[in-house]
């Protein structure tokens with residue numbers, strides 16, 4: 001597809017990738033791809049199928065057959081595995097604590113990267129976020145941003161987010177496991193702490209949510225104004241099988 005616009009955003013856990021990218025994609029009427037949700041859905045499926053996550057080949061086989069449907073509508077994120085809506089289940093702590101096993105499985109990772117590239121290729125205008133979008137999945141994206149925030153800010157935000165969702169406060173220990181320890185494990189598979197050449201750093205530690213969104217919007221506007229002929233996507237592809 002000609003004149004495609006790809007916005008690639010990476011960053012550590014809790015830096016604001018999903019919330020900021022969803023807001024930005026909504027504002028532009030662009031598609032949105034949460035690649036972390038794909039790793040989470042793959043993990044949900046492996047656990048559902050009682051696959052031993054330490055068995056590299058068994059995990060790869062499960063990911064190859066994963067019947068995943070993921071929406072790219074930033075306002076209606078729906079993730080289904082076969083007929084089961086797992087949109088909420090993939091956010092549970094049991095998935096957060098197991099997902100790195102799948103994300104660091106080389107074969108499973110390549111399968112998911114291929115699926116992500118297919119989704120991006122089919123879109124005219126997409127905001128895709130994860131850990132390796134700027135470097136591996138879409139290094140040719142027109143806008144490439146590493147969204148960071150201090151560990152303190154990320155732990156605070158994740159704590160507030162989980163408390164708002166469940167009504168109960170997580171312990172500091174549980175938060176550290178879900179944010180910092182997960183980052184440590186995930187960093188074996190991709191580098192999302194340092195910006196690669198050509199990738200801009202957006203540090204949101206001292207920015208409000210709105211300021212962070214506006215900063216990314218400004219970067220995209222700059223590129224769009226420089227673009228010769230950008231054709232926006234007519235509509236979102238709301239569901240697609242991989």
Ligand SMILES: Nc1ncnc2c1ncn2[C@@H]1O[C@H](COP(=O)(O)OP(=O)(O)OP(=O)(O)O)[C@@H](O)[C@H]1O
Pocket residue numbers: 011012013014015016017018019020036157158160161204207208209210212
């Ligand atoms: N600049 C900001 N200021 C304050 N809160 C923010 C900011 N950016 C994001 N948040 C909030 O922080 C929380 C975590 O953000 P989000 O879930 O988008 O992070 P993430 O990088 O996608 O994390 P993960 O990779 O673990 O899924 C959300 O509740 C979000 O609203």
Ligand SMILES: Nc1ccn([C@H]2C[C@H](O)[C@@H](COP(=O)(O)O)O2)c(=O)n1
Pocket residue numbers: 013035036037039040099100103129130131132133182186189190
């Ligand atoms: N491009 C990506 C996206 C995500 N991951 C891994 C790392 C995380 O532990 C997990 C879930 O992501 P989140 O929903 O927390 O953003 O998936 C990855 O390795 N590469």
